[in-house]
Amino acid sequence: MELTRLNRNVKFLNWAAFITISIALLIVFFYAPTERTMGNVQRIFYFHVGAAWVGAVAFFVALVAGINYLRRPTKKWDTTAVASVEIGLVFLTMAIVAGSVWGKPAWNTWWEWSPRLTTITIAWLTYAAYFMLRGALEDEEKRGRFSAVYVIVAFVTIIISYLSIRILRDIHPVVIGGTAESAQGASEGLQEFSAGLESTRMIISLNASVIAFSFLYAAWLANRIRLQRLMDEARLLKMRVSARLQGEG
Numbered sequence: 001m002e003l004t005r006l007n008r009n010v011k012f013l014n015w016a017a018f019i020t021i022s023i024a025l026l027i028v029f030f031y032a033p034t035e036r037t038m039g040n041v042q043r044i045f046y047f048h049v050g051a052a053w054v055g056a057v058a059f060f061v062a063l064v065a066g067i068n069y070l071r072r073p074t075k076k077w078d079t080t081a082v083a084s085v086e087i088g089l090v091f092l093t094m095a096i097v098a099g100s101v102w103g104k105p106a107w108n109t110w111w112e113w114s115p116r117l118t119t120i121t122i123a124w125l126t127y128a129a130y131f132m133l134r135g136a137l138e139d140e141e142k143r144g145r146f147s148a149v150y151v152i153v154a155f156v157t158i159i160i161s162y163l164s165i166r167i168l169r170d171i172h173p174v175v176i177g178g179t180a181e182s183a184q185g186a187s188e189g190l191q192e193f194s195a196g197l198e199s200t201r202m203i204i205s206l207n208a209s210v211i212a213f214s215f216l217y218a219a220w221l222a223n224r225i226r227l228q229r230l231m232d233e234a235r236l237l238k239m240r241v242s243a244r245l246q247g248e249g
Helices: 002-031 040-071 075-107 115-136 140-167 197-248
Strands: none
Touching (some): 002 040, 002 197, 040 197, 075 197
């Protein structure tokens, strides 16, 4: 019954992700205004911000799953945390690659070891090491407990990355939220749109991209959880068949 409901949710989310991504692509390439300085290259900004935002959300979901696992150690919370970290790493990688492509015309370099880029690299490495930890532990209960603690602590790197451009002087522009005084002055990469209709179209395009990536994350998460459920059922079935064959032998 639970798997049937999950299959229904997966189907709905797959269609929702497909529709919203298609709409977002049309908006980004045909509705969003062309930026004055970078031109059409700036359009990658919508993918960069959407992927970065959803990556942070994915790691936050893993954090919540880790907390719930420590409170009530059940398989579903461990599965949710693993799935969300996997997907979060994919989105974070997309954000880093897209940001590098965006940074070339904006900063005249593919990479700059600024506070934001340094902290986001540390975050990526921290979450990649999560799977090394899980692979090193054979006991399922211990692996789940250690992994839950790890994703809770690892989220500190996301918070530090978010605060870095608001506290320190950084080449990376502040896209969401205010700018601290110490971070002002680094205007490279800021986008120029005329006030009024163009700015409104840019905001609409950005929101459409974020919504589309959010649905894509939800669809991937549901598919990953469903896959894990099927794998667990197949493993249990294999154990039952093996036990019965041994009993008959």
